[in-house]
Amino acid sequence: MPSSSITSSSNSYSLWLFCLFLCCSATHTHANEALLVPKQLSLSAINGTQQLSISWVGGTATTFDMLILRTELNETVFYKTISVPLISGWHQWTWTSAEPLECTSLSIKVRARDGQRASEWSNTQIHQGYDIPSNPKFQVLPQDKVVPVGASSTFCCIVGEGKLLRSMKLHRDVLKTTRLSRRAYSTVVVNKRPSDHSGNNVVCQDDQKTLTGSVIFAGYPPLSTDFVCETRNLTSAVCHWNEVDTYLYGKRATDYSINERICPENTQEEKQKNCTLDGWAGSWTLVAVNPLGQHNLTDSAELSHRVRPVKPNDLSAVVHAWNATILWVWEHSSYSSFPLVCEVAVTSRGYTTNRTFSGVGLQSVVLSDMHPNEEYTLQIRCGAQKNFWKWGDWSEEFSFKTRTTVPDAPDVWLWMNRDNTGQVVWKPLTQRQSHGRLKGYQVTFQSSEENLQHTVNVSPDTSAAPFNLSHMATLGSGKIQASVIAENEDGASAPSAVLIPLRWTGMSS
Numbered sequence: 001m002p003s004s005s006i007t008s009s010s011n012s013y014s015l016w017l018f019c020l021f022l023c024c025s026a027t028h029t030h031a032n033e034a035l036l037v038p039k040q041l042s043l044s045a046i047n048g049t050q051q052l053s054i055s056w057v058g059g060t061a062t063t064f065d066m067l068i069l070r071t072e073l074n075e076t077v078f079y080k081t082i083s084v085p086l087i088s089g090w091h092q093w094t095w096t097s098a099e100p101l102e103c104t105s106l107s108i109k110v111r112a113r114d115g116q117r118a119s120e121w122s123n124t125q126i127h128q129g130y131d132i133p134s135n136p137k138f139q140v141l142p143q144d145k146v147v148p149v150g151a152s153s154t155f156c157c158i159v160g161e162g163k164l165l166r167s168m169k170l171h172r173d174v175l176k177t178t179r180l181s182r183r184a185y186s187t188v189v190v191n192k193r194p195s196d197h198s199g200n201n202v203v204c205q206d207d208q209k210t211l212t213g214s215v216i217f218a219g220y221p222p223l224s225t226d227f228v229c230e231t232r233n234l235t236s237a238v239c240h241w242n243e244v245d246t247y248l249y250g251k252r253a254t255d256y257s258i259n260e261r262i263c264p265e266n267t268q269e270e271k272q273k274n275c276t277l278d279g280w281a282g283s284w285t286l287v288a289v290n291p292l293g294q295h296n297l298t299d300s301a302e303l304s305h306r307v308r309p310v311k312p313n314d315l316s317a318v319v320h321a322w323n324a325t326i327l328w329v330w331e332h333s334s335y336s337s338f339p340l341v342c343e344v345a346v347t348s349r350g351y352t353t354n355r356t357f358s359g360v361g362l363q364s365v366v367l368s369d370m371h372p373n374e375e376y377t378l379q380i381r382c383g384a385q386k387n388f389w390k391w392g393d394w395s396e397e398f399s400f401k402t403r404t405t406v407p408d409a410p411d412v413w414l415w416m417n418r419d420n421t422g423q424v425v426w427k428p429l430t431q432r433q434s435h436g437r438l439k440g441y442q443v444t445f446q447s448s449e450e451n452l453q454h455t456v457n458v459s460p461d462t463s464a465a466p467f468n469l470s471h472m473a474t475l476g477s478g479k480i481q482a483s484v485i486a487e488n489e490d491g492a493s494a495p496s497a498v499l500i501p502l503r504w505t506g507m508s509s
């Protein structure tokens with residue numbers, strides 16, 4: 001590196017002159033100036049990764065030869081010239097291992113390099129694996145690993161002292177292994193699919209057919225959608241979002257926080273999540289974190305634009321025959337000054353109609369155009385009248401029956417025969433026209449002239465009253481009026497009348 005050699009020569013020039021002057025020693029030292037041997041080599045594994053942070057003190061050099069060996073078998077894993085800047089007196093470089101660092105011991109040494117010249121090697125530092133003789137355990141490493149779906153990951157099996165590996169398997173698939181040391185073997189596992197609830201087992205068997213294993217959890221980094229905050233009680237915010245399945249559960253499941261406040265865990269496998277925050281922040285950041293990553297979503301809004309009312313409670317009714325007043329109670333007193341629009345879905349005889357009403361703090365509505373003596377079922381939900389956001393929850397279903405009242409007047413006509421007889425006929429009242437339990441009909445024959453009258457009561461299933469004109473003669477000579485009323489427990493309907501002509505033109509005898 002020409003630039004660095006110029007600086008170093010100008011820096012060391014006076015020193016060199018001084019040396020020359022003092023010692024009158026050899027004049028060729030400048031060209032062979034020894035590169036400093038790296039010192040204070042130190043290693044530290046970075047938690048949760050397969051990375052080893054290597055640092056040392058190495059003078060002003062910026063290129064080094066790095067040598068990493070598997071300690072036991074003296075196999076080179078890494079040997080390269082690397083360029084490492086000098087930062088506050090230290091060189092620091094991070095190496096990523098193909099295997100978990102616990103699999104086998106690694107020996108690391110470094111030397112400074114300047115073109116063709118190299119320093120002596122530093123002292124060797126060893127990063128100890130779990131395969132050292134003092135650790136006789138038969139085990140698979142790492143334990144309980146979380147990996148992204150599709151990624152490959154390396155596991156190793158450390159057999160007991162004096163044992164050999166028989167096989168490593170994922171499910172029933174035998175995996176290809178590489179020997180790392182006397183006791184350690186590694187294998188690459190590719191998880192093409194998300195793992196089951198309890199993960200997938202990587203099983204190692206030694207030559208004594210003893211088994212041990214580890215669990216691999218293949219899933220996805222967190223992903224949330226539809227993050228939105230609203231208020232139910234006009235004070236605090238309830239934020240909702242949907243979780244896209246990560247296939248990671250339990251302690252590996254996604255943790256959520258909003259505006260740096262941790263959201264308590266919702267019921268484990270609900271995909272719809274929610275979290276309540278005191279007060280209305282106006283803007284929110286949802287941070288979703290799992291072992292594979294992080295995902296953020298934001299939302300912001302004014303409180304008055306995000307009101308989704310709770311359900312109306314304790315419905316009651318003041319009923320009349322033709323109308324009903326429905327009353328309910330709001331759980332939150334803050335609603336009393338809030339303009340609401342409410343929808344009432346009224347069902348009777350299997351037919352539903354919706355009616356809307358609005359008002360400040362609405363807690364009653366009058367339903368008119370009802371039918372007497374009729375069963376009704378209704379539900380109510382409300383929203384903000386201004387800046388409508390979403391309908392609130394429906395109330396519980398509420399049923400009531402309207403009051404009974406006098407029946408409708410029946411539809412009446414006349415049926416005449418050729419033999420001076422006839423019938424007053426009416427259309428039987430339907431249940432809806434009866435307005436209560438029908439007691440019967442009353443038919444009254446009345447002459448207009450002499451004010452004589454004759455009344456017949458008939459049962460509710462009768463719909464005709466016969467008459468014989470010959471007998472009618474006793475009622476007078478003028479017209480006869482037949483009127484019919486329907487009666488129920490509330491009383492009589494208005495009368496419906498027909499006129500009976502006394503001389504029937506079609507009469508033959």
Ligand SMILES: *[C@@H]1O[C@H](CO)[C@@H](O)[C@H](O)[C@H]1NC(C)=O
Nearest residue numbers: 044045046047048049142143
């Ligand atoms: C590394 O992880 C282990 C166990 O997971 C823990 O005990 C240790 O404190 C961690 N070290 C650092 C530096 O985070």
Ligand SMILES: *[C@@H]1O[C@H](CO)[C@@H](O)[C@H](O)[C@H]1NC(C)=O
Nearest residue numbers: 069071072073074075076079
């Ligand atoms: C390790 O291998 C290197 C060459 O890669 C050799 O120089 C050295 O002597 C070997 N050491 C042992 C202990 O076998």
Ligand SMILES: *[C@@H]1O[C@H](CO)[C@@H](O)[C@H](O)[C@H]1NC(C)=O
Nearest residue numbers: 233234235236276278332334
């Ligand atoms: C609103 O609801 C939250 C949580 O449900 C509660 O902590 C808060 O006290 C409520 N505020 C009012 C005014 O009701």
Ligand SMILES: *[C@@H]1O[C@H](CO)[C@@H](O)[C@H](O)[C@H]1NC(C)=O
Nearest residue numbers: 238266267270272273274275
């Ligand atoms: C929040 O989610 C839980 C289930 O995880 C559910 O029981 C609850 O009703 C939800 N709360 C709201 C306000 O949506």
Ligand SMILES: *[C@@H]1O[C@H](CO)[C@@H](O)[C@H](O)[C@H]1NC(C)=O
Nearest residue numbers: 260285286287294295296297
């Ligand atoms: C998500 O938000 C948090 C906190 O606001 C922040 O620290 C983090 O960097 C963000 N992450 C991403 C991926 O944007």
Ligand SMILES: *[C@@H]1O[C@H](CO)[C@@H](O)[C@H](O)[C@H]1NC(C)=O
Nearest residue numbers: 319320321322323324366368
């Ligand atoms: C409801 O009906 C009752 C009795 O029929 C009547 O007195 C009342 O005025 C009616 N109310 C409304 C709001 O129509």
Ligand SMILES: *[C@@H]1O[C@H](CO)[C@@H](O)[C@H](O)[C@H]1NC(C)=O
Nearest residue numbers: 343344345346352353354355
């Ligand atoms: C009444 O409202 C409900 C819910 O919004 C809807 O499903 C239904 O179709 C509406 N019915 C009528 C008759 O408008």
Ligand SMILES: *[C@@H]1O[C@H](CO)[C@@H](O)[C@H](O)[C@H]1NC(C)=O
Nearest residue numbers: 419420421467468469470471
């Ligand atoms: C009608 O009344 C007359 C006189 O009483 C009687 O002769 C006649 O038979 C009656 N007709 C019928 C169909 O009963």
